[in-house]
Amino acid sequence: xxxxxxxxxxxxxxxxxxxxxxxxxxxxxxxxxxxxxxxxxxxxxxxxxxxxxxxxxxxxxxxxxxxxxxxxxxxxxxxxxxxxxxxxxxxxxxxxxxxxxxxxxxxxxxxxxxxxxxxxxxxxxxxxxxxxxxxxxxxxxxxxxxxxxxxxxxxxxxxxxxxxxxxxxxxxxxxxxxxxxxxxxxxxxxxxxxxxxxxxxx
Numbered sequence: 001x002x003x004x005x006x007x008x009x010x011x012x013x014x015x016x017x018x019x020x021x022x023x024x025x026x027x028x029x030x031x032x033x034x035x036x037x038x039x040x041x042x043x044x045x046x047x048x049x050x051x052x053x054x055x056x057x058x059x060x061x062x063x064x065x066x067x068x069x070x071x072x073x074x075x076x077x078x079x080x081x082x083x084x085x086x087x088x089x090x091x092x093x094x095x096x097x098x099x100x101x102x103x104x105x106x107x108x109x110x111x112x113x114x115x116x117x118x119x120x121x122x123x124x125x126x127x128x129x130x131x132x133x134x135x136x137x138x139x140x141x142x143x144x145x146x147x148x149x150x151x152x153x154x155x156x157x158x159x160x161x162x163x164x165x166x167x168x169x170x171x172x173x174x175x176x177x178x179x180x181x182x183x184x185x186x187x188x189x190x191x192x193x194x195x196x197x198x199x200x201x202x
Contacts, residue, residue, distance in 0.1 A: 005060055005061075005064065007052040007056065007057060007060070008052075010047075010050070010052060011050060011052075015048065015143070016103060016106075016143040016144075017103075018047050018048060018050070019048070019103075019105060019106065019109075019140060019141065019142075019143055020103045020104060020105025020106060021105055022040075022044060022047050022048075022105070022140055023087070023105040023106065023108045023109035023112070023137075023140065024063075024087075024105050024108060025040065025059060025060070025063040026040055026044075026109075026112070026136065026137070026140070027084070027086050027087045027108060027112060028062075028063045028066040028067055028070075028084070029062075029063070029066075029177075029178070030086065030112065030116075030133055030174050030177060030178075030180075031083050031084075031086045031172060031174055031178070031179065031180040032066045032069075032070060032083060032084075032178065032179075032180075033062055033063075033066045033178055034177050034178030035062065035178075036059065036062040036063060036066060037136075037177050037178060039055065039058060039059050039062070040059055040136065041132065041136050042055075043055040043056060043059065044136070044139070044140055047059075048140070067084060070082070070083060070084050071084065080165045080166050080168065080170060081168075081170050081182050082170070082172075083172055083180050085170065085172055086112065086115065086172035086174070086180060087108035087109070087111040087112040087115070087172075088108060088111065089111060089115065089158070089161055089169070089171050089172070090107075090110070090111040090114055090115070090154060090157075091104070091107035091108050091110065091111040092107075092157070092160075092161070093153075093154055093157040094107040094110055094111065094146055095107045097149070097153075098144070098146055101144055102142075102144045102146050103143070103144070106142050106143060106144060106146070107146075109137055109140065109142060110142065110146060110198060112133075112137055113134060113137045113138075113194075113197075113198050113201065114191070114194040114195060114197075114198055115171065115172065115173055115174070115194075116130055116133050116134060116137075116173075116174055117130075117134070117193070117194040117197045117198070118171075118173060118186065118190050118191070118194050119173035119174055119175070119181075121190060121193060121194070122173070122190075124173055124174075124175050124181060125173065125174050125175060125176070126176060129174070129176050129177045132177065133174065133177065134197075134201065137201075138201045142202070145202060147199075148195050148198075148199075151188065151191055151192045151195055152188065154191065154195070155186070155188045155191050158186060168184050169183070169184045169185070169186060170182050170184065171183050171184070171185075171186055
């Protein structure tokens with residue numbers, strides 16, 4: 001019947017939980033709402049420092065509104081090309097292989113960084129936008145350092161993703177801040193390069 005978003009509840013969370021939630025908010029800004037991205041870029045430290053105010057409230061509101069606009073027309077997921085799956089292609093493998101020591105939002109952040117790098121290297125994501133996105137993800141930070149032990153296993157795990165998406169990968173790639181495209185291809189080589197980039201951001 002209703003959902004209550006009261007910022008006072010955020011004070012009950014530790015920093016790791018705040019980061020996990022912030023990555024999910026950033027997901028919406030990167031692929032759906034440029035204004036939201038700009039606000040996160042300007043005020044993300046308020047979340048990390050628990051300085052909740054009108055700016056953080058606007059960020060939460062816009063992220064929820066963006067999510068609702070995306071999900072409402074596709075409530076029963078008849079269309080499996082969902083932009084809100086950005087950050088949710090490699091993240092399942094990351095969570096499981098870390099025995100869930102890496103939180104869901106953290107895994108989404110790592111996924112977004114990898115996906116953004118793939119998009120940039122393909123010439124889809126402009127350099128200026130890619131640098132803004134990757135710098136913001138890195139600045140928010142990862143509470144748990146995750147080390148990829150096998151790129152081949154990560155690449156093989158994409159078959160499981162396809163099983164949940166009617167045989168298609170539907171990998172979401174940012175095309176500019178606030179917009180995205182879908183692709184069904186992801187080579188081992190470009191995934192390896194993207195993971196190398198991720199490691200350089202730690």
